[in-house]
Amino acid sequence: xxxxxxxxxxxxxxxxxxxxxxxxxxxxxxxxxxxxxxxxxxxxxxxxxxxxxxxxxxxxxxxxxxxxxxxxxxxxxxxxxxxxxxxxxxxxxxxxxxxxxxxxxxxxxxxxxxxxxxxxxxxxxxxxxxxxxxxxxxxxxxxxxxxxxxxxxxxxxxxxxxxxxxxxxxxxxxxxxxxxxxxxxxxxxxxxxxxxxxxxxxxxxxxxxxxxxxxxxxxxxxxxxxxxxxxxxxxxxxxxxxxxxxxxxxxxxxxxxxxxxxxxxxxxxxxxxxxxxxxxxxxxxxxxxxxxxxxxxxxxxxxxxxxxxxxxxxxxxxxxxxxxxxxxxxxxxxxxxxxxxxxxxxxxxxxxxxxxxxxxxxxxxxxxxxx
Amino acid sequence: xxxxxxxxxxxxxxxxxxxxxxxxxxxxxxxxxxxxxxxxxxxxxxxxxxxxxxxxxxxxxxxxxxxxxxxxxxxxxxxxxxxxxxxxxxxxxxxxx
Numbered sequence: 001x002x003x004x005x006x007x008x009x010x011x012x013x014x015x016x017x018x019x020x021x022x023x024x025x026x027x028x029x030x031x032x033x034x035x036x037x038x039x040x041x042x043x044x045x046x047x048x049x050x051x052x053x054x055x056x057x058x059x060x061x062x063x064x065x066x067x068x069x070x071x072x073x074x075x076x077x078x079x080x081x082x083x084x085x086x087x088x089x090x091x092x093x094x095x096x097x098x099x100x101x102x103x104x105x106x107x108x109x110x111x112x113x114x115x116x117x118x119x120x121x122x123x124x125x126x127x128x129x130x131x132x133x134x135x136x137x138x139x140x141x142x143x144x145x146x147x148x149x150x151x152x153x154x155x156x157x158x159x160x161x162x163x164x165x166x167x168x169x170x171x172x173x174x175x176x177x178x179x180x181x182x183x184x185x186x187x188x189x190x191x192x193x194x195x196x197x198x199x200x201x202x203x204x205x206x207x208x209x210x211x212x213x214x215x216x217x218x219x220x221x222x223x224x225x226x227x228x229x230x231x232x233x234x235x236x237x238x239x240x241x242x243x244x245x246x247x248x249x250x251x252x253x254x255x256x257x258x259x260x261x262x263x264x265x266x267x268x269x270x271x272x273x274x275x276x277x278x279x280x281x282x283x284x285x286x287x288x289x290x291x292x293x294x295x296x297x298x299x300x301x302x303x304x305x306x307x308x309x310x311x312x313x314x315x316x317x318x319x320x321x322x323x324x325x326x327x328x329x330x331x332x333x334x335x336x337x338x339x340x341x342x343x344x345x346x347x348x349x350x351x352x353x354x355x356x357x358x359x360x361x362x363x364x365x366x367x368x369x370x371x
Numbered sequence: 372x373x374x375x376x377x378x379x380x381x382x383x384x385x386x387x388x389x390x391x392x393x394x395x396x397x398x399x400x401x402x403x404x405x406x407x408x409x410x411x412x413x414x415x416x417x418x419x420x421x422x423x424x425x426x427x428x429x430x431x432x433x434x435x436x437x438x439x440x441x442x443x444x445x446x447x448x449x450x451x452x453x454x455x456x457x458x459x460x461x462x463x464x465x466x467x468x
Contacts, residue, residue, distance in 0.1 A: 036374045039374075089421070116421065116422055117404075117421050117422025117423070118421065118422075119404065119422055120422070142375070142420050142425070143420065143421055145407055145423055145425065146404075146420065146421045146422060146423045149404065149406060149423065194374075194375050194418070194420065194425070194426075197375075197418060197425055197426040198425055198426075220374055221435075221436070221439065249428055249429060249432050250418060250426050250428055250432075251426070256407050256408075256425055256426060258406070258407045258408075258409060259407045259425065
């Protein structure tokens with residue numbers, strides 16, 4: 001599909017759903033990796049269109065959700081330090097640390113600021129030479145080029161008062177870890193479209209063949225998601241495990257090579273801890289040695305952090321796809337987007353927030369109307 | 372943070388050694404770093420993520436996505452149009468060395 005003019009057409013959606021029903025002869029479990037896709041599925045009621053045999057499992061692709069508690073606590077400690085301007089994307093401010101969040105630090109006098117781009121934080125460093133400006137550099141491969149550029153700019157300009165608290169995670173190692181898990185139920189993946197717009201999908205054929213798992217690069221519009229599902233089920237039913245690009249209007253095989261070159265320069269692959277999941281080998285980026293001076297963990301003494309996870313929140317199981325958000329006893333009662341216990345309820349891309357906000361009440365026909 | 376927003380490149384300018392662009396997101400305009408799309412030209416549409424253009428997209432797809440985001444009330448959210456006194460205009464953005 002090249003054009004979007006028909007991408008939200010309810011009749012086409014119903015036809016595609018009918019085709020999926022016709023294709024499906026037995027139960028299949030498909031994981032949508034990206035939280036943006038979870039959002040689209042729940043907002044548009046796509047899950048309701050599918051045959052009961054098809055189960056969508058929400059993946060760990062919410063950058064806010066998978067940022068480890070230890071890193072959140074380090075952010076809170078740095079943000080509370082005198083002389084620091086702590087910059088973050090807005091959705092990180094309500095993520096609960098062990099005993100508070102960034103909004104609380106702000107209300108207690110910390111200089112915590114929301115920025116749209118990491119380059120805004122570099123500008124703040126330029127404008128405030130007597131302050132230490134720290135940017136909270138989280139996210140997947142989609143966000144990483146912007147963060148890499150911010151550090152690169154700071155180094156190029158010789159800014160001594162800018163640093164980044166880095167917690168970058170990578171999709172392909174996560175897919176590999178999910179498939180290697182003894183409790184894995186996932187049989188196919190809808191890969192994250194915008195991650196692939198940066199990284200391409202040259203890393204995926206090896207994953208698909210190693211694990212005999214179909215991987216379909218999928219976008220975010222309702223019919224993008226349905227098309228991704230249709231292609232994965234078609235492969236599963238045929239017993240195939242290929243990589244397909246169902247988001248060709250944005251994604252190429254090679255991805256954005258210019259971005260990849262700077263990423264290779266600024267970051268080094270490292271083991272990473274994922275909140276609720278644990279350490280996945282070689283699943284993240286840290287600043288490379290050449291940029292170590294811009295590493296906030298190196299600049300500030302925050303290694304002695306003691307964390308305390310909520311004893312009630314089951315977001316880790318949600319992130320691993322082993323339970324649905326509604327299976328958590330706190331869901332919708334003690335835990336809501338206004339009073340989140342875990343990151344999956346905080347972030348607009350979190351699976352718990354998607355379930356809370358849209359539930360199963362949205363009818364596709366109401367949202368997806370003919371243009 | 373995942374959805375990204377398509378915008379039309381209305382102006383390309385150098386800020387020192389830096390390639391920047393002015394993009395129109397269905398009425399909202401923003402300066403965006405164009406370092407990762409060095410071959411982009413005025414009139415093309417690009418997907419923008421946290422202030423960086425990362426991929427080109429055809430006009431029809433871009434317009435429909437913008438319209439959809441607006442209908443769903445998430446255009447401002449995705450563009451980071453949040454009320455905060457700290458918001459500062461994007462700084463220059465040099466090409467990778």
